[in-house]
Amino acid sequence: MIPAYQRPETAILKERLREPPRFLIVVAGPRQVGKTTLVRSVLAGYPPGRYSFVAVDDPEDSSLPRADPGSAPTGRRAAAPRDGAWLVDIWQRARTAAQRSADGHILILDEIQKISRWSDIVKGLWDADRAQGLALHVVLLGSSPLLMRQGMSESLAGRFEPIHLSHWSFREMVDAFDFDLEDYLYFGGYPGSAPRIRDEARWRNYVNTVLIEPSIEKDILMMTRVDKPALLRQLFHLGCRYSGQELSYTKMMGQLQDAGNTVTLAHYLELLGNAGLIRGLQKYAGQHYRRRSSSPKLVVLNMALMSAGSGYTRAEAQADRGYRGRVVESIVGAHLHNTAAPDCRLHYWRDGTDEVDFVVERGQRLVAIEVKSAAVPAQLRGLATFEREFGACRRLLIGDGGIPLAEFLSYPAEHWF
Structure with missing residues (x-):
């Protein structure tokens, strides 16, 4: 990896920390995309006394002063339970540091989702700080996208600004790890797995044990009620096997053991999507109420997930x-x-034998995309039929005869509007 490489979100975090603290800063995204690494790279530009990095599941950061300087040391802080009282104590010590410094203080809480009722506690502490005008920036990180999203939407609405880190793009893997297109197609965009790609067995073991299993076990099963965990795991592997294809819930139930009903499968697919693993795209239908009943098109969100369980070597x-x-x-x-703006919606479309691989919707604008990895037919009927039915849109052909795949992957989704 190139030592100087920094993701674009690094500059965003630096700018937010230069401003007066108006909002909580939440660095969010799937597991193992570099959230903690990014924050630590920004902190490297500050003297040690200006910030405190506290990981919920690590020994307490001794750089934080005690809230009451006259109190006796409490011994090994690592043994203290990570609960609401512990969080309040940590926060109060950061307040003390902010009050003692002319430049304020930065408190980073990593793995915050492991504290019960964390969002309610943070809300109360943050509101008290704002009432006093305290110069304390607070950065929250968590490895569970599901629980982070729940806490932010329920308790912290209007109090935070997110910095979202998605899976690494093709250009990022080229710039940081010297990947080529074939590397990215097979090994995907996990930075931690990149040094292992020359030993495919080692790489595959890393993806399965460090990325996939913790994402399912820790980010979903430990944080959300799942009545049939074995079914959720089966659905993940089925999604990897059928990625890029439309698959009805009826067909899914035919291939899964103890599959329950379509509502259960749809819910589990949503959980997998929120964890950054697999999405089930809905059919574009113009009217929103018609989309929910369609068969989903399965798409893995990082190619490593598809390759690791495919049984294929790269060759x-x-x-x-x-x-x-x-x-x-x-x-x-x-x-x-992964690169779409928050106000974009991604779909597919099919009507009989006519189909469009992907439809990107942003407000009233549509981009219809056809993907070809082989010879292109004389006329792309699906794109033409889609435009006749839904009105003027931008039509794109990706692959042979159209935009080269490497070029397409070098620009974010909004570029193609």
């Missing part, structure tokens, strides 16, 4: 043309999802 994946077609379609869908 075998390149040689199988049918499999490669699904890979190319999956990576286009993942890229659109």
